[in-house]
Amino acid sequence: MTEAGMIPKMSVRGLTRHFGGLVAVNQVDIDLHAGEVHAVIGTNGAGKSTLINMLSGEIAASSGSILLEGGDVTQMPQPRRAKAGIGRSYQRTTIFPEFTVLENCRLTAQAQAGARPWRIWESAQHCAASLERAHTALARAGLAPHAQRLAGSLSHGAKRQLEVAMCLATEPQVLLLDEPLAGMGAEETERMLELLQELKTGHAVLLVEHDMDAVFRIADRITVMVNGSVVATGTPEQIRVDPLVRSAYLGEEEHA
Numbered sequence: 685m686t687e688a689g690m691i692p693k694m695s696v697r698g699l700t701r702h703f704g705g706l707v708a709v710n711q712v713d714i715d716l717h718a719g720e721v722h723a724v725i726g727t728n729g730a731g732k733s734t735l736i737n738m739l740s741g742e743i744a745a746s747s748g749s750i751l752l753e754g755g756d757v758t759q760m761p762q763p764r765r766a767k768a769g770i771g772r773s774y775q776r777t778t779i780f781p782e783f784t785v786l787e788n789c790r791l792t793a794q795a796q797a798g799a800r801p802w803r804i805w806e807s808a809q810h811c812a813a814s815l816e817r818a819h820t821a822l823a824r825a826g827l828a829p830h831a832q833r834l835a836g837s838l839s840h841g842a843k844r845q846l847e848v849a850m851c852l853a854t855e856p857q858v859l860l861l862d863e864p865l866a867g868m869g870a871e872e873t874e875r876m877l878e879l880l881q882e883l884k885t886g887h888a889v890l891l892v893e894h895d896m897d898a899v900f901r902i903a904d905r906i907t908v909m910v911n912g913s914v915v916a917t918g919t920p921e922q923i924r925v926d927p928l929v930r931s932a933y934l935g936e937e938e939h940a
């Protein structure tokens with residue numbers, strides 16, 4: 685059951701980013717609700733990464749606003765946004781391969797909890813709260829049996845699951861997932877989709893993903909971007925039959 689009728693966890697209005705003369709993201713409005721996977725799709729260069737980077741605080745918005753549970757986070761730097769409840773995974777792998785799966789998760793939880801960087805290694809040994817958060821996140825991501833393995837020895841799919849677990853260890857309100865299915869085989873994709881389905885309970889999930897089959901299966905809501913602008917937002921059923929989307933994005937086979 686979705687919690688879509690409630691106030692959005694994240695509400696974005698008029699979000700815009702210029703790179704010189706290029707408008708990479710143009711006046712984007714988007715609402716992310718707890719209990720929903722909201723996918724953002726679009727052709728290469730449509731502005732999806734720029735959007736996610738603005739939401740996580742990695743790049744500044746040129747204009748517009750981002751509210752997290754009603755509070756304005758538009759000017760908040762990335763570390764504070766992470767503390768406020770915005771978690772994200774990246775297209776590239778960000779794990780420490782020579783540490784165990786559990787240590788990777790625990791260090792993320794520890795860093796997010798506000799430990800001083802130069803004391804992370806020392807205090808990570810002792811911080812029971814971070815350890816508990818790490819165990820909880822690993823269990824939720826289906827990685828508990830691999831907790832003591834070196835992260836570098838995991839399969840590609842399991843590494844992506846670990847990234848999601850690391851994100852969960854920060855106990856976010858909003859999860860921003862950047863192509864979590866990239867490079868996965870069919871079985872790994874299925875496992876990740878099950879995880880995403882489970883994860884949306886209690887979280888708002890924004891999913892940027894190129895695998896259209898997966899998007900149409902998993903998403904509760906889809907926003908379609910073309911050249912930096914939103915051309916449509918709706919349920920998968922609405923998006924599938926939207927004439928603008930069909931001509932601008934879903935492509936020729938729809939017209940056959």
Ligand SMILES: Nc1ncnc2c1ncn2[C@@H]1O[C@H](COP(=O)(O)OP(=O)(O)OP(=O)(O)O)[C@@H](O)[C@H]1O
Nearest residue numbers: 703706707708726727728729730731732733734735
């Ligand atoms: N740092 C930057 N400086 C200049 N232009 C940029 C920068 N980052 C992105 N762009 C441009 O902004 C536009 C949107 O790029 P973005 O990476 O957000 O698209 P995308 O939808 O994520 O594409 P892809 O699916 O290929 O990852 C593109 O034209 C890109 O070249």
